[in-house]
Amino acid sequence: MKPEFAPGFIPPDERARLLALARSSIRDFLLHQRAPEAAALPKPGEHRGAFVTLHLAGRLRGCIGRMDSPDPLxxxxxxxxxxxxxxxxxxxxxxxxxxDAVEIELSILTPPETVPAADVLDRLQTGVHGVAVSLGGARGLLLPQVAPEQGWNAHRFLEETCRKAGLPPHAWRDPDARIELFTAEVFSEAEYPAGNANAAGGMTHK
Incomplete structure (x- = not known):
């Protein structure tokens, strides 16, 4: 049986607040050249990775993230x-x-689990797991939602993650490759339109 890595539940009001924070941070940067400041120490259990994805007219417009971070969420x-x-x-x-036309999507990651190449096809569930492949200083990562969006099976998902790293598609089979699986809580302004609100949830700027 394939395991599922259950992420911690983020309540709907907190999801909406995080989306509003993301939007207000972009707005402050674009309109006032204000960048986010570092906040206080993270709360217990907040040591998580995250990705922010932007879509415009249904197309990708930007995506940046970190697999893990010591910063508060x-x-x-x-x-x-x-x-x-x-x-x-x-x-x-x-x-x-x-x-105003950009839609913001957040992916809040669970801690990754390293999986041997011999086991990964049995462990990897497309639509549930994201994948990171590292080899020789190169690293590629694809979020859980990418495989079902593209219609990829687990094997293709691994190959495309390698390509994302600039590696040959079968590099995940290399004995020196490191394969990590993770899950994510994914939510967007399409589900929480209040994310367009101006509330920044106490975030300070410089």
Missing amino acids: DTLVAVLAVLAASRDPRFPPLQPHEL
Whole structure:
């Protein structure tokens, strides 16, 4: 039986607040050149990774994340939101006139588990797990929602994660490769339209 890594539950009101924080952080950066400040020490259990994904007219417009971070979740979401809007090398920086049309999606990650290559096809559940593959200083990561969006099976998901790292598609089979599985709580402004509100949840800026 394939295991599931159950993520901690983020209540709906907290999801909406985090989305609002991400939007207000992007707005402050685009309109006022204010970047998020570091916040207080994280709460117990807050040591988690996160990704912020931006979509415009149904297309990817930016995505930046960290697999784990010592920062409080509020700080991490605010910083990653600004980076997704301004530093994704695949896209030009987001412009102020695009802000209202952008949809923000957050993926809050569980701690990753290293899985041997011999076991990964039995352990990996597409639509449940995200994958990271590391080899020789290169690392690729794809979020859990990517495989079902693209119609990939587990084998293809591993190959595409390798390609994301700039590695050959079968690099995950290399004895020196490190394969990590994780899950994520994924939610967006499509589900929580209050994320467009101006409340920043106490986030400070400089």
